[in-house]
Amino acid sequence: MHPRETVTVRGIVIGRRDIGEQNRFLDILTDEYGVIEATCYGARKVGGKNSSCGNLFSFCDYSLTKTALRYSVDSAETVYGFFGLAKDFGSYALACYLAELTRGTSAPEQPHLGFTRFFAATLYQIEKGSISRNEIKALFELKLSHLLGILPEFVFCSSCGESPGVLYLSIAEGEAICDDCGGRGYSLHAESLAVLTALQTGYEPYKLRPSTGALAELAPMAEAHLLYHLGRGFKTLDYYKNL
Ligand SMILES: [Zn+2]
Known part of the structure; x- marks a missing residue:
């Protein structure tokens, strides 16, 4: 017994x-x-x-x-x-992807402090609809990458230590490198770098409100970076993208 x-x-x-x-x-x-x-x-x-x-x-x-x-x-x-959520296919599909992502990255019996509140805030934003799904998805992926410890810092070039205004994220190396040091990959301009740094210092993701230009840099990088480091895809993501 x-x-x-x-x-x-x-x-x-x-x-x-x-x-x-x-x-x-x-x-x-x-x-x-x-x-x-x-x-x-x-x-x-x-x-x-x-x-x-x-x-x-x-x-x-x-x-x-x-x-x-x-x-x-x-x-x-x-x-x-x-x-x-259930009233809109796109909203429900995004919520299902973020749920699968969370299941796929959580260990049982390991505390996930603050994440339940963040997940609830995410569902609330998806349901409310005043922030685009593309923006919510990117910020969620970035926040999760940060919590998993796989997102590098975006303040200085990790090779020369300068902060030149534009950094390039090489996903495979997991490093942000400047142009002079041969940076390749996803280019991130000043506003994107500021968004990433704010997110990493604990600023509430859905209050960051990146501009259209910054989101265009951050969204593809956020997904590619996370999936590369998790080494897998998600059926719910394929479904969401095919809607
Ligand atoms: Zn450099």
Whole structure:
């Protein structure tokens, strides 16, 4: 017999798999425990007590029973319902890609401090629609790269130490190099460099509001850099881009 304990966590469902006719496994993103898998009995039972907390992007305070082997959902209280996401294909597809990205880069039982709030803020911005999906996607990818420790610094050329105004990111080397030192790859002008540095010093991503020109530099770089270093693609990204 394994000891049982009850834990309460605030989390967002970022993945789900049906089991049988009424139940589901949920991947819940939490700050304290990273992404945890919990069984949600009755998630698919219409009108059941767990019918509203077991959907993709449910954002709830979950009361879970934890044994050595697994978690299961006892009850949940909704924090916010992202109902607007499902009304737009593009919005829903982007949210699904960012969820798969998060699942693919989180270790279970590893704290992911502050990330649940950031993920909720991201869903909120996608739903609200006042920032373009292209901008949200790029800023999310950059923030995640930064948190994973794979984004270099963009203040000085990593070869000569000067700050010449334009740096080139070589994705494979993971270095930002100036023109004089033979920099090649994604060119980043002053505004893009300022956005990257602000993001790395903890500025809220969705308050950065890069100009169209800076976003045109940052967006392709953000995706290519992250996918290169993760060494994989994502089905949900292919789907999003083919819409
Ligand atoms: Zn240089």
